[in-house]
Amino acid sequence: xxxxxxxxxxxxxxxxxxxxxxxxxxxxxxxxxxxxxxxxxxxxxxxxxxxxxxxxxxxxxxxxxxxxxxxxxxxxxxxxxxxxxxxxxxxxxxxxxxxxxxxxxxxxxxxxxxxxxxxxxxxxxxxxxxxxxxxxxxxxxxxxxxxxxxxxxxxxxxxxxxxxxxxxxxxxxxxxxxxxxxxxxxxxxxxxxxxx
Numbered sequence: 001x002x003x004x005x006x007x008x009x010x011x012x013x014x015x016x017x018x019x020x021x022x023x024x025x026x027x028x029x030x031x032x033x034x035x036x037x038x039x040x041x042x043x044x045x046x047x048x049x050x051x052x053x054x055x056x057x058x059x060x061x062x063x064x065x066x067x068x069x070x071x072x073x074x075x076x077x078x079x080x081x082x083x084x085x086x087x088x089x090x091x092x093x094x095x096x097x098x099x100x101x102x103x104x105x106x107x108x109x110x111x112x113x114x115x116x117x118x119x120x121x122x123x124x125x126x127x128x129x130x131x132x133x134x135x136x137x138x139x140x141x142x143x144x145x146x147x148x149x150x151x152x153x154x155x156x157x158x159x160x161x162x163x164x165x166x167x168x169x170x171x172x173x174x175x176x177x178x179x180x181x182x183x184x185x186x187x188x189x190x191x192x193x194x195x196x
Contacts, residue, residue, distance in 0.1 A: 002114055002139075003093040004042035005085035006033055008101040009050025009074040014184050018052045019102045021059070022189060028059050029183075030101050034066055040107035041114075042097065048085045050074025079157035086148035096145065098158065099137035102183040104192070109174055113139040116172045125162060125169040128179040134171070135179025138162070 008030050012019040020030040027035075030047070037045045043065050049056055050071045060068065071084040082098060089096050095117060097110055109128055117126040117139055124144055128135040140148065144161060151157045162169060178196060183189045 001090075001093050002040070002042050002110070003089045003096045004037040004040075004045045004110075005082065005089065005096060005098045006030070006037065006045060006047045006101060007078065007081045007085065007099070008033075008056065009048050009053075009071045009081045009084075010078075010100075010102075011051040011074075012102075015102075015186060015189070018055060019183055020052060020056050022183065024104065028056075029104065030056055031059055031061065033099070033101055033104060034061060036105060036107055037097070037099070037110070038063075038065060040110035042110065044088075044090070046085045046088045048081045050081065077153040077157075079151045079153045079155075082151050082157060083149055086145055086151075089142075089145060091142075091145075093142050093145075095139055095141050096148070097137050097139045098148075103136045104178060104181060104183070104196075105137055106176060106178055109176060109179055110137070110139070112172055112174060113137075116170055117141065120170050123168050123170045124165045127162075127169060127171050128174050129171045130174055130177055130179050133180050135174070 022029040024032040044067045071081045073080045113126040124141045126139045
């Protein structure tokens with residue numbers, strides 16, 4: 001079982017409006033991300049809300065496979081949302097993919113990561129790469145859940161976990177540039193829509 005943590009707690013200051021609600025091919029971005037994760041076989045999809053939670057919650061699908069959790073300390077940074085999400089991942093999960101709402105992905109990327117992580121028995125982390133550039137989302141074996149549940153901003157969050165296990169990280173080449181996109185500003189959002 002692959003679990004997913006969708007980080008959707010941010011304030012979207014640089015975007016100037018909630019990124020979670022941006023139109024993504026006819027749907028709010030956060031809802032589109034959830035559907036992508038579900039279609040990739042992720043169960044459950046843990047959605048971490050924070051800023052704008054009251055505006056976002058009503059548009060989310062009401063499904064047993066989608067678990068909503070709120071990071072009341074979202075101003076403390078991304079690591080606090082990772083901790084919140086990781087605590088909600090069931091112990092039965094064999095792996096967890098962590099993605100941010102402003103880093104759209106596709107089901108095929110997650111499926112390739114899972115296939116590669118399953119095939120590489122010694123690997124703990126799988127990271128997509130496009131044209132030699134590392135991308136997102138990373139996938140972690142469940143053995144790292146305890147570390148994910150204790151990441152901190154002071155220790156650089158996921159970067160520290162990845163550095164600690166650099167020798168057991170595999171990189172999966174994908175031909176889809178979506179793995180390198182970040183929708184932080186209106187300009188980046190427009191470019192992403194044009195590219196995809």
